[in-house]
Amino acid sequence: MNWKAFGAMLARDAHVARRNAIQLFFQTFLQPLLFVFIFGRVMVGSGYMPPQYKSLLLPGIIAISMVFTGIWAVAMPLIAEFQWTREIEDRLLAPIDIRWIAIEKVLAGMIQAAVAGLVVIPLAWLVLGRGVGISVQSPLEFIAIVLLVSAFSACGGLALGCSMNQQHIGLMFSMLLTPMIFFGCTYYPWSALEKFPILQKAVLINPIVYASEGMRGTLVPQFPHLSTLATLAALLFFDIVLLVVGLKQFDKKAIS
């Protein structure tokens, strides 16, 4: 394993992220903050939503921000670099096993996803104003959830980025990610689906359910949520599957 090459590639990604910091900031935070403002501030303030909804909404928003950021950070550059600019070629010729190049992308995506999740908390808190009842009961559980959700988003980005064609990016968002987010228990807890028993079972194949429910379990345990252990296990499962698929697809794309 060539750690120097791995470190240099990570440094390159950090350098590019710093250069695009302002763009990245808006791309990552604008949409979740608008959501928080409309649902948490406007709807609650006007009495259409109960005051507790603020606390219920926040973990879901954190999960979405992380998932979107990780997928975007890994998938979009890979799609462009493999199909359009071919700029990844220079890294594929670096003296390192090419699987580590994919893993570097995943690590960079995980860092961005984790930062997005952690930064959205105080920002959303500011937008929501008073009455947000979140607290970290078990820091270890919280760290584990953040790590596994980051890994899920980055590995998902790797698998998608190496499987999608450039012309399918729009489809990826409208047909895949949007339904995943709406059926991902992001704006409501999983228990709210009780009245729709079939749907409630069906959404369990959606990894975002475990991301939002896991966040809910560690940040707002006063609301009903899936068991934290189950969410951790499910996230770990999805992380591994997506990483294996992603690495395989990467290898296929990288070597003709």
Added chain:
Amino acid sequence: MATGGFVARGAARGSKQPKPQITALDGLSLEIQPGEIFGLLGPNGAGKSTTVGVLTTRVRPTSGRAWIGQHDVWKEQAEVKHLIGVVPQRPNHDFSLTAREILIFHAAYFGMGSKERNERADSLLEKFKLTDRANQMVRGFSGGMMQRLSIARAMMHDPKVLFLDEPSAGLDPQTRILLWEIIRDYNREGKTILLTTHYMEEADALCHRLAIVDHGKIIALDTPQQLKASIPGGYLLRLRFGNQTSELFQRLQSLAGVREVRPNDGAGTDVYADRGGSLIPEIASLAASAGAELSDVHISEPSLENLFLHHTGRSLRD
């Protein structure tokens, strides 16, 4: 390596994966000596880029083996990548970086120290006349500038073998001459160079040895001089007659200095001969007496183009 010798060898029977399978290389085998400028010459689609791909870890052959020095390309990829520098056919620069950063990060991937990579980047930027654009993003660079930067990047980690895939495609004549000088300079440092081209002049001017490739096979391999000398007679006269008969063929064959007469795929006749222009009056009068008026003449001196034509019946530009 231990003896200072350096060989790039490839023997591959390769095919690209997309269905239906296209055989890009068909039992191509060659051995390149250390310190050599070796050229692969052939038309588009001949298998030149695939050969480079197989030798540079980018195209996995379906069978066969490839070595750089003592290293098996497909078993010791990281070691091989240390030894090679690759200039791709199409620039593939990192659009998020400036020209200088592209060189610096490339060197960092190869583990070069900070001071060394900064110095080397500056000297290469200077050498490739890119110093004044060093801190600009490459997005706005012209084709020639991108190409120069590609070569500078490939040289950053001081590779022992430099691969250049169609290095002068799309370059203006001035940049092409600069490129040739740079390639010769690098070779003088004892480096091995493998380049692909479909420009005859380039192969002739630069390469110590050449392989002429077509349909994934090597048709001929030698020094440019030897290759040119191997064409029967050397001169090629492409003729066109109003009325072409077999009798005319036989009579052309009997002219002094004519080595070979062949019909070419159009309605013409190719004559390989020891002399060029001085044959024309004889051919013209011979044609007139056979009732087949000579309507078009093209004379070419001994060249690799003629050689390719001789071996394949096709022009390189077809």
